[in-house]
Amino acid sequence: MSRTRRPTLEAVAARAGVSRATVSRVVNGLPTVTPEIRAQVMRAIEELGYIPNSAARSLVTKRTDSYALVASEPPSRVFSDDPLFSIVIRTVSVELEAADKQVVLMLASSPRSHARIERYVAGGHVDGVMLISMHAADPLPAAILRMGVPVVSYGRPAVNVEMPYADNDNVGGARRAVEHLLATGRRRIATIAGPPDMIAGQDRLTGYREALRGSGRRSIVAVGDFTRESGAVAMRQLLEDDPQLDAVFAANDLMAIGALQALRRAGRRVPDDVAVVGFDDIEAAKFTDPPLTTVRHPVVDQATAMVRLLLTPPSERTTDRVILPTELIVRDSA
Amino acid sequence: MSRTRRPTLEAVAARAGVSRATVSRVVNGLPTVTPEIRAQVMRAIEELGYIPNSAARSLVTKRTDSYALVASEPPSRVFSDDPLFSIVIRTVSVELEAADKQVVLMLASSPRSHARIERYVAGGHVDGVMLISMHAADPLPAAILRMGVPVVSYGRPAVNVEMPYADNDNVGGARRAVEHLLATGRRRIATIAGPPDMIAGQDRLTGYREALRGSGRRSIVAVGDFTRESGAVAMRQLLEDDPQLDAVFAANDLMAIGALQALRRAGRRVPDDVAVVGFDDIEAAKFTDPPLTTVRHPVVDQATAMVRLLLTPPSERTTDRVILPTELIVRDSA
DNA sequence: CTGAAAGCGCTTACAG
DNA sequence: CTGAAAGCGCTTACAG
Numbered sequence: 001m002s003r004t005r006r007p008t009l010e011a012v013a014a015r016a017g018v019s020r021a022t023v024s025r026v027v028n029g030l031p032t033v034t035p036e037i038r039a040q041v042m043r044a045i046e047e048l049g050y051i052p053n054s055a056a057r058s059l060v061t062k063r064t065d066s067y068a069l070v071a072s073e074p075p076s077r078v079f080s081d082d083p084l085f086s087i088v089i090r091t092v093s094v095e096l097e098a099a100d101k102q103v104v105l106m107l108a109s110s111p112r113s114h115a116r117i118e119r120y121v122a123g124g125h126v127d128g129v130m131l132i133s134m135h136a137a138d139p140l141p142a143a144i145l146r147m148g149v150p151v152v153s154y155g156r157p158a159v160n161v162e163m164p165y166a167d168n169d170n171v172g173g174a175r176r177a178v179e180h181l182l183a184t185g186r187r188r189i190a191t192i193a194g195p196p197d198m199i200a201g202q203d204r205l206t207g208y209r210e211a212l213r214g215s216g217r218r219s220i221v222a223v224g225d226f227t228r229e230s231g232a233v234a235m236r237q238l239l240e241d242d243p244q245l246d247a248v249f250a251a252n253d254l255m256a257i258g259a260l261q262a263l264r265r266a267g268r269r270v271p272d273d274v275a276v277v278g279f280d281d282i283e284a285a286k287f288t289d290p291p292l293t294t295v296r297h298p299v300v301d302q303a304t305a306m307v308r309l310l311l312t313p314p315s316e317r318t319t320d321r322v323i324l325p326t327e328l329i330v331r332d333s334a
Numbered sequence: 335m336s337r338t339r340r341p342t343l344e345a346v347a348a349r350a351g352v353s354r355a356t357v358s359r360v361v362n363g364l365p366t367v368t369p370e371i372r373a374q375v376m377r378a379i380e381e382l383g384y385i386p387n388s389a390a391r392s393l394v395t396k397r398t399d400s401y402a403l404v405a406s407e408p409p410s411r412v413f414s415d416d417p418l419f420s421i422v423i424r425t426v427s428v429e430l431e432a433a434d435k436q437v438v439l440m441l442a443s444s445p446r447s448h449a450r451i452e453r454y455v456a457g458g459h460v461d462g463v464m465l466i467s468m469h470a471a472d473p474l475p476a477a478i479l480r481m482g483v484p485v486v487s488y489g490r491p492a493v494n495v496e497m498p499y500a501d502n503d504n505v506g507g508a509r510r511a512v513e514h515l516l517a518t519g520r521r522r523i524a525t526i527a528g529p530p531d532m533i534a535g536q537d538r539l540t541g542y543r544e545a546l547r548g549s550g551r552r553s554i555v556a557v558g559d560f561t562r563e564s565g566a567v568a569m570r571q572l573l574e575d576d577p578q579l580d581a582v583f584a585a586n587d588l589m590a591i592g593a594l595q596a597l598r599r600a601g602r603r604v605p606d607d608v609a610v611v612g613f614d615d616i617e618a619a620k621f622t623d624p625p626l627t628t629v630r631h632p633v634v635d636q637a638t639a640m641v642r643l644l645l646t647p648p649s650e651r652t653t654d655r656v657i658l659p660t661e662l663i664v665r666d667s668a
Numbered sequence: 669c670t671g672a673a674a675g676c677g678c679t680t681a682c683a684g
Numbered sequence: 685c686t687g688a689a690a691g692c693g694c695t696t697a698c699a700g
Contacts (some may be wrong), residue, residue, distance in 0.1 A: 008692095008693055009693065009694060009695095010693075010694095018670080019670065019671045019672075020670085020671085020672095020693090020694080020695090021670070021671060021672080021673095021695080022669090022670060022671075022694080024694070024695060024696085025669095025670090025695095027694095028695085032669055032670085033669070033670085034669065034670090037669085037670085051453055051456045051457050051695065052693085052694075053393070053457065053458055053692085053693050054389075054457045054458055054459050054694095055388075055389045055390075055392040055393040055398070055458065055692085055693080055694090056393050056676090056692070056693035056694035056695090057693080057694055057695075058345070058389040058676095058694090058696045059387070059390050059393055059675095059676045059677065059678085059692090059693080059694070059695095060675075060676045060693090060694055060696080061676090061695070062390070062676085066438070069439075071407065082420070083417060083420075085420050086416070086417075086419050086420050089423070089439065090441060090568045093439060093440070093441045097443075097447055097450065100450075102438060102440070102454065102459075103438070103439050103440075104400070104436060104437070104438050104439070105403075105423065105427060105432070105437050105438070105439045106436070106437075107427045107428065109428065109431075113431055113691085116431065116434075119385055120436065122340070123386060123388045124340070124387055124388055124389065125388050126434075126694085142397075147404070151595040185661060228617060228618070228620075228621055231375065232621075257618070257621050258621065261621050261623075264592065264623060276643070283562060284591070284618060286560070286562075287566075287591050287592065287594075287595050287596060289595075289623045291400060299420070307456075314438050322624055338673060340677095342677055342678085343677065343678060343679095344677075344678095351682090352686080352687085353686065353687045353688075354677090354678080354687085354688095355679080355680080355686070355688080356685090356686060356687075357688060358678070358680085359679095360686095361678095361685090366685060366686085368672085368686090369685085369686070371686085385678050386677085386678075387676080387678065388678095389676085389678090390676070390677035390678035390679090390692090391677080391678055391679075392678090392692095393677080393678070393679095393691095393692045393693065394677090394678055394680080394692045395678085395679070395692090396692085405697065472677045506678090568697085595695095655669085660692085667691075669700105670698085670699100670700085671698105671699090672689105672696085672699090672700105673695090673696100673697100673699105673700095674695105674697090674698100675694100675695090675696090676693105676694085676695085676696105677691090678691100678692085679690105679691090679692085679698105680689100680690090680691090680692105681689100681690090681691105682687105682688095682689090682690100683686100683687090683688090683689105684685105684686085684688105
């Protein structure tokens with residue numbers, strides 16, 4: 001517990017025989033310091049092992065150089081077991097690190113934690129906020145927006161809030177997935193949709209419907225919550241509703257994996273009896289049996305784009321919304 | 335960008351007609367304030383929407399109420415695709431949140447980021463550090479220890495550093511897995527080990543060896559890096575080295591999943607021809623074909639124990655190392 | 669180019 | 685129980 005008492009700017013100044021202002025200038029790399037003095041100060045910093053106190057610094061600069069990544073953690077724990085979550089976190093960390101910024105992770109699980117996050121942001125702890133996986137009813141985005149703190153969203157935010165975001169073409173990706181099923185002669189194409197209050201879920205369902213429209217096929221819908229388990233449950237439901245179905249489009253890979261298992265247990269062969277297409281192209285999609293045909297969600301690019309939006313001042317931005325293309329990856333399941 | 339100017343303690347004091355010291359006492363819940371004055375101050379706080387400035391506060395208190403979770407991110411990206419990582423993050427967040435603390439996530443990917451993390455911790459940004467997935471050669475643990483900042487580790491740290499940690503019984507778990515293979519009559523039992531510079535990998539290999547010792551079976555070892563891909567590669571290698579093998583213990587589930595795929599492609603049936611046991615019991619283990627027999631790694635409990643160690647002052651700790659039991663979960667693959 | 673001084677917004681002995 | 689005052693460790697106009 002006896003944390004070593006760290007040397008201050010004052011100590012460095014004394015040692016180098018200059019004023020605190022000068023040391024501050026050297027530390028912050030201001031050009032207006034003679035090379036000799038700079039060298040002197042540098043030596044003192046080195047000898048003392050000086051490291052600026054961050055609280056003192058941000059008290060005056062009003063900056064913290066750290067940004068919050070706020071993930072809503074709904075009861076279904078959607079993201080906690082979702083590998084995309086890890087990838088977003090990692091990408092955001094790496095991008096921000098390149099800009100010498102820090103990431104503070106915040107999970108918005110309960111109403112209580114929502115209040116905490118609001119206070120945290122309002123308290124000036126961070127210079128900006130990234131929102132991920134927000135549900136429609138979430139009051140947080142509006143609250144943060146109101147504080148005047150820069151904020152961006154991973155994925156199109158729920159209606160009624162106006163903020164920059166990076167998304168992928170969920171509608172188009174889903175449409176292509178279903179068109180592929182149509183093109184390969186499938187006649188009864190079901191879908192396992194995501195939670196209705198999450199935009200990605202809505203958009204993928206829209207894509208499914210768009211593809212079906214005018215094909216003469218009717219839509220067969222079950223709803224999951226993006227977990228494997230829910231995918232298995234939904235698949236069983238679907239099989240009961242329409243034992244003749246010969247294809248299913250799951251709104252994410254986790255649910256597709258659940259569906260694969262349910263189909264296996266029901267004695268259906270994939271893709272012979274039932275074709276399965278997922279969405280996301282998570283690592284596991286290559287390792288299912290059979291390997292999963294899916295739509296690639298450009299997670300890294302999307303997270304990177306979000307960070308760029310966050311770090312670019314509004315005045316310098318050419319756009320407020322980045323939509324990345326998705327791509328159908330055909331493997332063996334469809 | 336026009337961040338609203340927030341009211342200060344000063345403003346609250348003026349409005350409530352009291353001194354700044356009194357407002358500070360109310361804000362911090364000190365008991366030495368008359369109920370009437372407290373009520374007055376509360377009202378002023380409410381009306382003004384006052385929220386304490388965190389930089390100013392920690393400048394004087396020397397506390398930040400936030401803790402760093404530092405994950406080493408080796409080239410193999412072990413953790414980025416590992417669901418355990420997400421679970422640890424989530425558990426740590428929830429636990430710390432319950433104690434009204436914040437989590438700052440830091441990825442120690444490059445030497446450059448190591449330096450940044452050192453500066454960050456030394457700069458007083460956090461009150462303590464949690465280390466996860468450190469490799470043997472990592473200089474960070476020793477550096478942080480030297481600063482006198484409280485630090486704990488998820489998993490037994492590499493030799494030569496002395497710090498509290500929470501781990502699970504990797505050796506015992508691996509031993510039990512292999513004993514199960516022996517008990518079910520397997521004769522040529524291979525293992526896919528983890529990276530030799532990671533303690534969990536070493537310990538699980540030790541367990542494998544212990545179980546084999548005296549059984550008359552020789553050990554057959556391939557090495558992976560905890561990814562699915564490496565599991566598949568190692569399995570192919572193993573099959574080449576010993577086409578007669580009838581069982582394999584993979585040091586984690588991700589590699590077991592890779593092994594399952596390699597076996598399928600090689601035309602081996604699981605468990606009929608080759609039994610497979612993994613380690614961790616990640617969610618996906620229930621959804622493989624066949625469902626994976628594995629050793630349960632109590633991730634949530636281990637992360638919780640780590641946080642407790644971090645938050646408990648050394649003087650109040652009854653122990654510095656918590657070892658959680660593991661459990662063999664028998665499904666269909668072995 | 670360099671320094672003296674003010675000030676960022678809090679907390680905390682110290683008096684009263 | 686309350687207030688005046690000092691101080692935490694920096695940065696930043698302002699002079700010179």
